Amino acid sequence: xxxxxxxxxxxxxxxxxxxxxxxxxxxxxxxxxxxxxxxxxxxxxxxxxxxxxxxxxxxxxxxxxxxxxxxxxxxxxxxxxxxxxxxxxxxxxxxxxxxxxxxxxxxxxxxxxxxxxxxxxxxxxxxxxxxxxxxxxxxxxxxxxxxxxxxxxxxxxxxxxxxxxxxxxxxxxxxxxxxxxxxxxxxxxxxxxxxxxxxxxxxxxxxxxxxxxxxxxxxxxxxxxxxxxxxxxxxxxxxxxxxxxxxxxxxxxxxxxxxxxxxxxxxxxxxxxxxxxxxxxxxxxxxxxxxxxxxxxxxxxxxxxxxxxxxxxxxxxxxxxxxxxxxxxxxxxxxxxxxxxxxxxxxxxxxxxxxxxxxxxxxxxxxxxxxxxxxxxxxxxxxxxxxxxxxxxxxxxxxx
Amino acid sequence: xxxxxxxxxxxxxxxxxxxxxxxxxxxxxxxxxxxxxxxxxxxxxxxxxxxxxxxxxxxxxxxxxxxxxxxxxxxxxxxxxxxxxxxxxxxxxxxxxxxxxxxxxxxxxxxxxxxxxxxxxxxxxxxxxxxxxxxxxxxxxxxxxxxxxxxxxxxxxxxxxxxxxxxxxxxxxxxxxxxxxxxxxxxxxxxxxxxxxxxxxxxxxxxxxxxxxxxxxxxxxxxxxxxxxxxxxxxxxxxxxxxxxxxxxxxxxxxxxxxxxxxxxxxxxxxxxxxxxxxxxxxxxxxxxxxxxxxxxxxxxxxxxxxxxxxxxxxxxxxxxxxxxxxxxxxxxxxxxxxxxxxxxxxxxxxxxxxxxxxxxxxxxxxxxxxxxxxxxxxxxxxxxxxxxxxxxxxxxxxxxxxxxxxxxxxxxxxxxxxxxxxxxxxxxxxxxxxxxxxxxxxxxxxxxxxxxxxxxxxxxxxxxxxxxxxxxxxxxxxxxxxxxxxxxxxxxxxxxxxxxxxxxxxxxxxxxxxxxxxxxxxxxxxxxxxxxxxxxxx
Numbered sequence: 001x002x003x004x005x006x007x008x009x010x011x012x013x014x015x016x017x018x019x020x021x022x023x024x025x026x027x028x029x030x031x032x033x034x035x036x037x038x039x040x041x042x043x044x045x046x047x048x049x050x051x052x053x054x055x056x057x058x059x060x061x062x063x064x065x066x067x068x069x070x071x072x073x074x075x076x077x078x079x080x081x082x083x084x085x086x087x088x089x090x091x092x093x094x095x096x097x098x099x100x101x102x103x104x105x106x107x108x109x110x111x112x113x114x115x116x117x118x119x120x121x122x123x124x125x126x127x128x129x130x131x132x133x134x135x136x137x138x139x140x141x142x143x144x145x146x147x148x149x150x151x152x153x154x155x156x157x158x159x160x161x162x163x164x165x166x167x168x169x170x171x172x173x174x175x176x177x178x179x180x181x182x183x184x185x186x187x188x189x190x191x192x193x194x195x196x197x198x199x200x201x202x203x204x205x206x207x208x209x210x211x212x213x214x215x216x217x218x219x220x221x222x223x224x225x226x227x228x229x230x231x232x233x234x235x236x237x238x239x240x241x242x243x244x245x246x247x248x249x250x251x252x253x254x255x256x257x258x259x260x261x262x263x264x265x266x267x268x269x270x271x272x273x274x275x276x277x278x279x280x281x282x283x284x285x286x287x288x289x290x291x292x293x294x295x296x297x298x299x300x301x302x303x304x305x306x307x308x309x310x311x312x313x314x315x316x317x318x319x320x321x322x323x324x325x326x327x328x329x330x331x332x333x334x335x336x337x338x339x340x341x342x343x344x345x346x347x348x349x350x351x352x353x354x355x356x357x358x359x360x361x362x363x364x365x366x367x368x369x370x371x372x373x374x375x376x377x378x379x380x381x382x383x384x385x386x387x388x389x390x391x392x393x394x395x396x397x398x399x400x
Numbered sequence: 401x402x403x404x405x406x407x408x409x410x411x412x413x414x415x416x417x418x419x420x421x422x423x424x425x426x427x428x429x430x431x432x433x434x435x436x437x438x439x440x441x442x443x444x445x446x447x448x449x450x451x452x453x454x455x456x457x458x459x460x461x462x463x464x465x466x467x468x469x470x471x472x473x474x475x476x477x478x479x480x481x482x483x484x485x486x487x488x489x490x491x492x493x494x495x496x497x498x499x500x501x502x503x504x505x506x507x508x509x510x511x512x513x514x515x516x517x518x519x520x521x522x523x524x525x526x527x528x529x530x531x532x533x534x535x536x537x538x539x540x541x542x543x544x545x546x547x548x549x550x551x552x553x554x555x556x557x558x559x560x561x562x563x564x565x566x567x568x569x570x571x572x573x574x575x576x577x578x579x580x581x582x583x584x585x586x587x588x589x590x591x592x593x594x595x596x597x598x599x600x601x602x603x604x605x606x607x608x609x610x611x612x613x614x615x616x617x618x619x620x621x622x623x624x625x626x627x628x629x630x631x632x633x634x635x636x637x638x639x640x641x642x643x644x645x646x647x648x649x650x651x652x653x654x655x656x657x658x659x660x661x662x663x664x665x666x667x668x669x670x671x672x673x674x675x676x677x678x679x680x681x682x683x684x685x686x687x688x689x690x691x692x693x694x695x696x697x698x699x700x701x702x703x704x705x706x707x708x709x710x711x712x713x714x715x716x717x718x719x720x721x722x723x724x725x726x727x728x729x730x731x732x733x734x735x736x737x738x739x740x741x742x743x744x745x746x747x748x749x750x751x752x753x754x755x756x757x758x759x760x761x762x763x764x765x766x767x768x769x770x771x772x773x774x775x776x777x778x779x780x781x782x783x784x785x786x787x788x789x790x791x792x793x794x795x796x797x798x799x800x801x802x803x804x805x806x807x808x809x810x811x812x813x814x815x816x817x818x819x820x821x822x823x824x825x826x827x828x829x830x831x832x833x834x835x836x837x838x839x840x841x842x843x844x845x846x847x848x849x850x851x852x853x854x855x856x857x858x859x860x861x862x863x864x865x866x867x868x869x870x871x872x873x874x875x876x877x878x879x880x881x882x883x884x885x886x887x888x889x890x891x892x893x894x895x896x897x898x899x900x901x902x903x904x905x906x907x908x909x910x911x912x913x914x915x916x917x918x919x920x921x922x923x924x925x926x927x928x929x930x931x932x933x934x935x936x937x938x939x
Contacts, residue, residue, distance in 0.1 A: 148936040168934035172492040186485050194416055195486065198423035199493025207420035 002084050021072045022046040030213050031281040032084045045071055050221035093157045094285040095120040100152035113138050113309040123283040127296035130306035136289040140253050144177040158250035176244035180256040182236055190224040193246050200247030210246050218242045234265045254288040274299045293395045305394045312397050321392040326351055328396055329362045332386040427486035440471055444517050448524035455691055456734055458529045461522045465752055468518035475514035483772050500922035507769035515761055530745040541687050542624055548684035549623050551677050551708050624740050678705050691735050699724050759909055777929035786845030810864050858912050
């Protein structure tokens, strides 16, 4: 495990991704060398980096970048000396959901959700996807026990024990939920983080440590004294996430977290979620809903695809691939030649071609490699402006 | 500015420390409140000790008590703001069983804390006023005034009729005068009485009144309020006594009177002992000057005797004495009111220093504490819904009573208790449901609201059964004791009965609150709330 983390950090170092380098070094020292000079250095480096970035410079000047890189390299050498004990990963089960159902009726209209069955383990990221009004938020609210279920079973295995069915408080005590519309908070960011950690049992010195770690880890170093009105919506979400991470929940549920984020912020958030789910010491389960399927699939281990409240697919992405009998490519062209569909269908292995004014798609036999199909398209003299293999993506379920 | 910034930084640092170590205390704003307390209590003490005062002008304790309520209101608003702002249980934070025991008393203490401002302020002012003059010196002023007052042609309201307010109607009935009692008649009757020895131009109405008054009992109650008998039954006692023993219109209870007895004073008056009267005037003028820090009184005993001898009413002295008399009267009034005030302060006799007032404060603070504890333990929509439904039930009950013309207090109370029991049973049934909905929320809240006023409800019920809260109960009891043999009549008039009555009320209030705060709330209500709040909603 240590080797894989170090390899990851090394890759970031070579690609000058100081943001990720400082994050991962901080993570590593937090988990394996807390309260040591190395950890303090990692924390200080991350803080300085955050403060520099928050001055409005999206990219650092070369001189500064080199300085940070040099310090990061020193720390990287230091952490290689740290010996770690492999964490116990024997029990990973978190949630076991079986036949979950819920029905809403209002006058003559009704909506049925489920039956949904899915297991969530520690370290899993589950993407709940589907079009609007298909039951994604309903599912999250039932899991968070904000609303009741009609039937089915949810077994909770937080803290390695099966919490009794009637102890909703204890479960909610371990479940973090970030709604799409974040509730306004009062006071400063620092006060809120300290308070949230404290009411969940992190008091005194322990409280200070975890709050400092999360603040700098989440890139909030320059915002600790700010209040709700003083930060942008992107940072509000980041802060909300920090507020949940300071008390280290067993499961993190996010409803449409990517809705208001720009591309960079989306990538940052997804990377962070991946890091936290995969935490070496305290892996957590994460559920999130989103319309941005490609982005979610980048980090998700499991997908629950809902259509009209019913699960079209539920399980590991690798299992989804097995269910597909043909490959699918999406592509766009500068201009579409006449008779392109007929020309393509003439080739062996091309099963169907759908041309449209926006994105074209091509279904092919799984006997062919994606690279072969790409070569075929290029050989036809086509000028491709966009190309994506969606064979293993649940996005095709939107098109079904 | 630099120091202010340093102070703010220091405070923020401490605030974070509290947030990390004592999150629940921090969420209630205890650090801020303690800071507020230190500042406001210091200011209170500073103000209380620096307010200027002297014999002839002492600040009014009650006015300052009211004034000091301004910061109290702001403090309370701050408490409410903090109570609403953070709620660890709505965030499903860790909870200890001890929290259940601490929560409600903490809220009560919070609501009580600001009340120390007006209390401390008024208490210190009261003590300062009380110590302006020694007890013995104060008595010498009183004696001088009381002994001279019967010879003044102007009354300082020293006379009254025994049990006037309760017995006037009976006296009038007995005298055959068709007369309804009005508050203003007290003054009217006094005016007649003061005039009766000197005037003869009475109208028929005056004659009627006089006939009534002659059949009544007049007594000298003293110029100073503090001289007056304080206990109601003592009035009764002395009423019986004076009726039997004294026939003269100048009658006195005299038991509280200091200096010469009124009989002695009036004896000299009837004997036309001018020297005696003048000596009382002289003494009075000396004392008036002394009271006013030696400021000379521009009048002699001869002047006062002249008014007395010629029966010239103070305010009617249209001679060169007019302005002097007016000034004297003004200074005398100040002296009377100031001495009365200082005497009251010496006895700590204002209501704000009585035990009943502290009960009231406890009830008040507890009511708000319970109200907010309920609010903090549930969704605000459910709370609002429940509050509206509770209000509707009360209105509907009231309207039903009005419609059927039910005005029996006992029946109303009976229905209230019945409602309480039914709702408690329903609440217990609903607490086992696994889903949270408006109906369940309402059933959880209503008994809570009723329980908030449980001590008061118990007291009202006990009063309904025994009437002990009212004097009516005492009346019935007194007559019972009076007419039954073998009981010591005097026992009725001593304080033991009152002590017993106060004890019953006190221990009922205390017991009910102790039961609620230390047994019902932490062991049954609070855990129920916690469980209820975590339940999923129906939809």
